[in-house]
Amino acid sequence: MTQDLLSTPMPDANGYFGPYGGQLVPPELKQAMDDIDKAYEEIRQREDFQQELAILFADYVGRPSPIFHAKRLSEKLGGAQIHLKREDLNHTGAHKINHCLGEALLAKFMGKKKVIAETGAGQHGVALATACALVGIPCEIHMGQVDIEKEHPNVTKMRILGCKLVPVTRGAATLKEAVDSAFEEYLKNPTDYIYAIGSVVGPHPFPKMVRDFQSIIGNEAREQFLAKYNRLPDHVAACVGGGSNAMGMFTAFLGDESVHLVGVEPAGEGLDKVGRHAATMSVGKPGELHGMACYVLEDEQGNPSAVHSIASGLDYPGVGPQHSFLKDIGRVDYQSATDQECLDAFMTLSRTEGIIPALESAHAVAWAMREAAKLPKDSHILVNLSGRGDKDADYVAQKLGL
Structure with a gap:
């Protein structure tokens, strides 16, 4: 169906x-x-x-962006193999x-x-x-x-x-x-x-x-993964705020029923804390926002709720309408990661692989880290590393007292 x-x-x-x-x-x-x-x-x-x-795309952005096998991170976690689609290497640093x-x-x-x-x-x-x-x-x-x-x-x-x-x-x-x-x-x-x-x-x-413009991410990634490993990944994960990097990645895999698609939302300080997260798909309900019908986080008066995420690019009380549809039909699994999980993933990836991720992307890395340890070593997780963390480095250093 x-x-x-x-x-x-x-x-x-x-x-x-x-x-x-x-x-x-x-x-x-x-x-x-x-x-x-x-x-x-x-x-x-x-x-x-x-x-x-x-x-x-080729001569200005530097496409195609590569897929990197995060071997040291995978070994550290002791479970599934984690791979990164390196959108952080694009000109301007993101998708x-x-x-x-x-x-x-x-x-x-x-x-x-x-x-x-x-x-x-x-x-x-x-x-x-x-x-x-x-x-x-x-x-x-x-x-x-x-x-x-x-x-x-x-x-x-x-x-x-x-x-x-x-x-x-x-x-x-x-x-x-x-x-x-x-x-x-x-x-x-x-x-x-x-x-x-x-x-x-x-x-x-x-x-x-x-x-359509972002679908180049998934089209490249699907072709690259098949060429490298002669198979598709078991899981494909991307962070979701409005949802452009995730939709860009997911579109190429929608017809592959064997691939588990995971959108990772910002749980902020906890899904039970109203106004202190931005997990629209996890906690919201169908509504209207900014000229579209979609899932929305609303307050008691029916207005868009206050939201929070450590990642500025994810603190939005709505989500793309196609994501809302994909949630309803069960094709994409929408989960979440907290601010603390995000910070842990940010630092772990930086110090294990020498890659500083954007705080937005670190939400997807956090989910991969959480799940990899539960999965067999021959499982493969592909994460869309949608941006680099240059913009976040000073903020994170200040927050962690580095």
């Missing part, structure tokens, strides 16, 4: 993945969204666009550059005069500022004040790259508020501006578009 559901096109013509997704936007925005969808469907079929993107290049080229194709976006940990902001510098389009990034103070290295990079950085001080001053602020700016002139959403969230066509 699951495979039957997966065989239908996702999303449908109205942008829905089962009951999730859609275009829950004001009437004046619907036309702008439809225009973006039409332009995207046109440009993705063009050979010149595909060639330009392929050249940039975000994959869809940012696509969105910047789309903006250029559509003749837009400004690209607007939000960022949490700053990786999307850096990647989009980089892509906009490359194609010559002005870029404006909205970022919560809390995250600006926490992710100073990425803030500096964005400013060097020439983007306009807009601090957001309302509410919790983190990712949700940055999204709200960026949307408000976009609404001022949707004809001349384009909102380059940083994950597989928001109104149609963004969940589809970002997924």
Whole structure:
């Protein structure tokens, strides 16, 4: 039954993945969204666009990113073999550059005069500022004040790259508020501006578009793993906030029933502590947020709940609509890791393999470490190491007193 559901096109013509997704936007925005969808469907079929993107992926981003067998970590845990898809080696240090290049080229194709976006940990902001510098389009990034103070290295990079950085001080001053602020700016002139959403969230066509650009991760990984080991991994894990790196990895494996797909959410200080985690799939329920229907963490008044994660890129009270659908049909297993597990994984990977992961990615590493010890040595776990931890190093050092 699951495979039957997966065989239908996702999303449908109205942008829905089962009951999730859609275009829950004001009437004046619907036309702008439809225009973006039409332009995207046109440009993705063009050979010149595909060639330009392929050249940039190879010569600018440095793709394909390799798969690394973390032998020392695997030996330390004494169970399954852990492998890392090294998206942290991409130009700008994370998977975000994959869809940012696509969105910047789309903006250029559509003749837009400004690209607007939000960022949490700053990786999307850096990647989009980089892509906009490359194609010559002005870029404006909205970022919560809390995250600006926490992710100073990425803030500096964005400013060097020439983007306009807009601090957001309302509410919790983190990712949700940055999204709200960026949307408000976009609404001022949707004809001349384009909102380059940083994950597989928001109104149609963004969940589809970002997924498509990110699917290169899983397509590469599946081919690489087969070539190296003549088999597929038993488990494929990725962290989930909005869900772009996970959807990029999972898409290629959705039809492989033997592969256990695991999305790892931020449990923060504990799933029992309201407002101190961001585990939307584990604790949330179907609702509406930022122009889409998806799982949402809500407070008693039905508003998006306060959330928390040690990883700025994961503290979001919603999730991509395709993830919501995949949860309902049971194709992806959504689990969680706490702040402490994340910190432990961050330090363990750094000191065992010499790889400093982003705090976001460390959630997926934490799950792999937790599960590997329970599994036989001939089992294989493939983790999407979605970003590097340069941006987090000072914060972690301060937190741990290093």
